Amino acid sequence: MRGKKMLEALSHEFMQNALLAGLLVSVVCGVIGSLVVVNRLVFLAGGMAHTAYGGVGLAFFLGWPVMPCVVGFTLLASTVLAGVTLGRGEKADTVIGVLWAAGMALGIILLDFTPGYNVDLMSYLFGSILTVPRSDLWAMLLLDLVVLAVILLFYKDFLAMSFDREFARTRGVPVTFLHFLLLAMVAVSVVVIIQAVGLILVIALLSIPPYLAGRRASSLRKMMVFATLWSILFCFLGLRLSYSFNITSGAAIIAVAVACFFAVFVFDTLRQRFSAHKVKT
Amino acid sequence: MDQPVIELKGVTYSYNSEPVLDNVDLTVWAGEFLAVLGPNGGGKTTLLKTILGLLRPQKGMVRVFGKDPSQVSERIGYVPQKSNVRPDFPINVLEIVLMGLTDSRRKGFRYSRAEKELALRSLEKVEMQPYARRRMDSLSGGQAQRVLIARALVRSPELLVLDEPTSNVDPHGKFCFFELLAALGKSITVVVVSHDISVASARISGVACVNRRLLHNLKPELTPEMLSLLYGEHDHTCPVGVYMRDVSALFGVREINGRAGEDVHAGEKDA
Numbered sequence: 108m109r110g111k112k113m114l115e116a117l118s119h120e121f122m123q124n125a126l127l128a129g130l131l132v133s134v135v136c137g138v139i140g141s142l143v144v145v146n147r148l149v150f151l152a153g154g155m156a157h158t159a160y161g162g163v164g165l166a167f168f169l170g171w172p173v174m175p176c177v178v179g180f181t182l183l184a185s186t187v188l189a190g191v192t193l194g195r196g197e198k199a200d201t202v203i204g205v206l207w208a209a210g211m212a213l214g215i216i217l218l219d220f221t222p223g224y225n226v227d228l229m230s231y232l233f234g235s236i237l238t239v240p241r242s243d244l245w246a247m248l249l250l251d252l253v254v255l256a257v258i259l260l261f262y263k264d265f266l267a268m269s270f271d272r273e274f275a276r277t278r279g280v281p282v283t284f285l286h287f288l289l290l291a292m293v294a295v296s297v298v299v300i301i302q303a304v305g306l307i308l309v310i311a312l313l314s315i316p317p318y319l320a321g322r323r324a325s326s327l328r329k330m331m332v333f334a335t336l337w338s339i340l341f342c343f344l345g346l347r348l349s350y351s352f353n354i355t356s357g358a359a360i361i362a363v364a365v366a367c368f369f370a371v372f373v374f375d376t377l378r379q380r381f382s383a384h385k386v387k388t
Numbered sequence: 389m390d391q392p393v394i395e396l397k398g399v400t401y402s403y404n405s406e407p408v409l410d411n412v413d414l415t416v417w418a419g420e421f422l423a424v425l426g427p428n429g430g431g432k433t434t435l436l437k438t439i440l441g442l443l444r445p446q447k448g449m450v451r452v453f454g455k456d457p458s459q460v461s462e463r464i465g466y467v468p469q470k471s472n473v474r475p476d477f478p479i480n481v482l483e484i485v486l487m488g489l490t491d492s493r494r495k496g497f498r499y500s501r502a503e504k505e506l507a508l509r510s511l512e513k514v515e516m517q518p519y520a521r522r523r524m525d526s527l528s529g530g531q532a533q534r535v536l537i538a539r540a541l542v543r544s545p546e547l548l549v550l551d552e553p554t555s556n557v558d559p560h561g562k563f564c565f566f567e568l569l570a571a572l573g574k575s576i577t578v579v580v581v582s583h584d585i586s587v588a589s590a591r592i593s594g595v596a597c598v599n600r601r602l603l604h605n606l607k608p609e610l611t612p613e614m615l616s617l618l619y620g621e622h623d624h625t626c627p628v629g630v631y632m633r634d635v636s637a638l639f640g641v642r643e644i645n646g647r648a649g650e651d652v653h654a655g656e657k658d659a
Contacts, residue, residue, distance in 0.1 A: 145477060262497035266483075267490045271473050274539075277440050277466045278490045324478040325523055328497065 116350050121237050125356065128239045129342030131247040132303040135296040136312045137320070137335025138258050141327060142289060144317040145269045149310065151188060154203040155290070156297045156309035158184040158210025163231050164217030174246050178298050184210060185294035189287040234305035234357030236346070243302060250295050257292060258331075261285065266327050303342065304357035312338060315364040319371055341367065391454050393418050393547055393577045394439055399448035401434050408434045409445070412602040416577060416594075418546075421570065423592040423608075424581045427618060430599040432581045436551055439579070440466055452547065465540030465576075467550040470533060475525050481535050482520040485510055488542035510542040511535070514568060530561035534568070541572070548572065550580045566591050 116122045143152045162180025166173040188206060192199035230238070239247075258265065267275035268285050276282050293313075300309045320333035345360030352359075394416040401409040408431040416422055426432040437443040438450050441457030453460045465488075485507040486499050499507075511517040514534040524532060533553055540548055550569075554562045569578055570591035580592075596604040597614040605611055 145474070259497055260495045263487075263490050263495075266479075267487050270477055270479060270484070270487065271468060273442065273468050273472055274466060274487070275490070276442055277461060277464070278488070279461055280490060321476075321478045325480040325521070326483055327478055330478045 112351075113347065122346070122350070124239050124241060124244060125236045125346055126343065127244055128236050128247060128303055129346060129360075130339060131244065131251050132236075132300050132312070133316075133335050133338035133342055134251050135254055135299050136316055136338040137333075138331045139254060139292050139296040140313040140317040140338075141320065141331045141334050142258075142265060142269065143293060143313050144321060145327065145330075146289065148289075148293065149314045150200060151192060151203050151290070152293050152297065152313050153310035154207035154210075155181060155185055155188060155294055156301070156306045157207045158188075159294075159297055159301060159306055160214035160231065161210040161217070162214070164214030164221075167221045168217040174243065174298065177301070178250075178295065181294040181298055182291055185290040186287065189290040192290075193283060193286055230305070231301065232305045232307050233355055234301065234303050234308065236303040236342075236356045236360075237349070239302050247299050247302060250299050254292050254295055257288065261288070262328070265289065269327070304360055308357055308361045311361045311364055312341070315368050316341065319368065322371070322375070337364075337367070390417065392416060392451075393420070393453060394579070395449070395451040395454075396435075396438070397449045399435075399438060399445045399450060401431075401438060401443060401445045407600060409438070409598070409602070410600050412448070412598070414596060414602055414604055416579065418577055419574075419593075421578045421591060421593045422580070422596060423594075424579060424596045424598060425610075425618065426583060426598040428583055430583075430618075432583070432598055433551060435598055435602070436549060436579075436581050439549060440464065462543060463546045465543065465545030465548045467533075467536045467540045467548070467553055469552045469555065470529065470536065473524075473532075473536070475532075477524060479524055480520070481511065481516065481522050481524065481527070482507055484524060484535055485539045485542050488539040507538075507542055510538040513541060513572075514538045528561075530558070530565065533561075533565060537568070537572075545576065547577045547579070550578070552582055552584075553580060554582065554584060 117126075143149055159177055159181045161184070162177035163173060165171070165180055166176035169176070184206065188203065191202045191206075229235075264275070264280045264285055267278060267280050268282050272282050296313070297306070297309055300312055304312055316334040316337035317330060319337050320330045324330035324333055341360050341364040344363045346356060348354065348363065349356035349359040392415045394414060396412055396414040399409055399412045399414075400407055408429075412431075412435065414435075424432055424435065434443060438445050439452060439457060441450075441452075441461065450457060453463055457464070482504070486503060488510070489499070489503050489506065508517055508520060511520055514537050516531065516534050516538060519527065519531065519535075524535070527535065537548075537550075537553075540550075548569075553569075554565055569580065572578065592608045594604065594606045595608055595610060595614070596602055597610070597617050599617050601617060603611070603614050603617055605614065
């Protein structure tokens with residue numbers, strides 16, 4: 108009965124689009140999320156996601172197409188954030204916090220000034236994967252391909268930079284350029300992920316799948332692949348729950364991810380305790 | 389005529405107008421095993437970074453193999469402090485060593501069979517080949533340090549520079565580590581930076597002390613002037629004075645400012 112209901116759901120174009128969007132989102136979550144986690148940029152990625160709201164406000168205020176405008180605005184914000192955080196490490200958190208709030212505030216103010224504004228604000232904050240049109244899917248595919256091409260091209264350099272920046276510099280790796288490039292890739296990914304779960308929940312999809320994948324992976328490459336698979340699982344299960352219980356799809360995806368995170372966390376903790384107990388006895 | 393491996397002349401480096409290195413001269417010849425000692429904040433790491441070309445001095449000249457360090461990076465192997473490396477990073481031992489072959493002109497994400505063989509041979513030199521597929525976070529401090537040395541050796545460098553290599557290693561591990569370095573040192577020039585002077589005594593061929601200024605002895609002995617540079621002037625009743633006496637015994641210093649071992653009293657001669 109349930110299977111029949113799901114097959115019926117898959118016959119709808121909006122559901123097919125949602126599944127494709129979930130797949131495209133998962134690729135950037137797995138690849139860029141892994142780099143975000145190993146470079147300890149989760150807070151910065153969260154800041155960038157919220158700054159993107161300034162781009163949404165700007166697009167409506169100027170009457171421009173939303174996606175290109177948000178991409179441009181977020182890329183600009185990523186350049187500022189890359190400049191501010193370069194070489195400062197964890198000390199940059201205050202500036203990230205300021206830009207986080209500034210982007211949101213700018214977006215809200217611009218939307219206030221937009222005449223005849225009647226856009227569903229919730230779809231940008233919490234995503235609307237069930238309403239992603241085909242045209243946006245093509246744009247998401249293009250952004251995915253750009254991200255994949257850049258990462259494949261610079262994989263060894265990114266690996267060296269992420270593992271040990273100082274050593275990477277001695278090997279002639281252009282660390283400063285890669286720092287800016289990575290944050291630009293995070294900006295592009297944020298725009299893709301906003302389609303699925305909204306800017307408030309972006310941080311969860313950029314951190315939970317890579318965390319789960321990184322526990323056992325013996326290389327960054329494998330971490331990226333496993334994180335992509337985890338993300339696909341979360342997106343598909345979340346969509347299923349969303350359809351069955353008529354709940355917001357973005358929140359359902361994150362709920363599944365968080366449930367898996369805690370299940371794995373508890374499993375790991377119990378296993379560690381059990382092995383420690385076994386060693387004692 | 390032989391060319392020095394490292395040549396520093398009148399090097400001055402300041403952070404916020406506070407000089408960390410002040411008019412430093414240093415010449416290191418091929419085959420030397422030099423220990424660079426100094427207190428925390430004395431300028432050891434700054435000195436090392438200028439040799440590696442990571443920092444450019446405000447004054448003076450740095451030459452490695454007669455050229456600017458950035459032009460000879462292929463000939464230098466570098467082992468950073470282990471604390472620079474993230475312990476929970478998802479990476480295996482072989483991939484860490486392969487990282488030593490990183491060349492920003494070569495793109496892609498695959499390593500060739502020849503590169504893998506080179507990395508395995510490098511791991512063999514430090515007796516870590518059986519651990520090639522193990523994750524970094526499953527290794528002990530000493531084993532991890534050996535892997536970082538294998539990464540530095542994978543290009544067969546002529547100069548090996550190590551920054552505080554034994555800071556997280558137990559005494560036995562330190563001993564084995566310096567045995568390994570001494571064996572390598574027969575074919576390449578080794579510079580070890582450390583604040584732990586006891587570990588450097590066994591196998592080194594020369595010693596340099598840096599504390600803003602630099603004093604270099606071509607023999608593995610600390611001179612009274614070096615001890616004063618490292619620890620300042622202390623009365624023999626002061627705990628630092630007692631420590632200096634122990635150190636002087638360890639390095640075979642007969643006199644410190646005119647007094648024999650038991651009566652260490654830096655500065656007394658001047659007084």
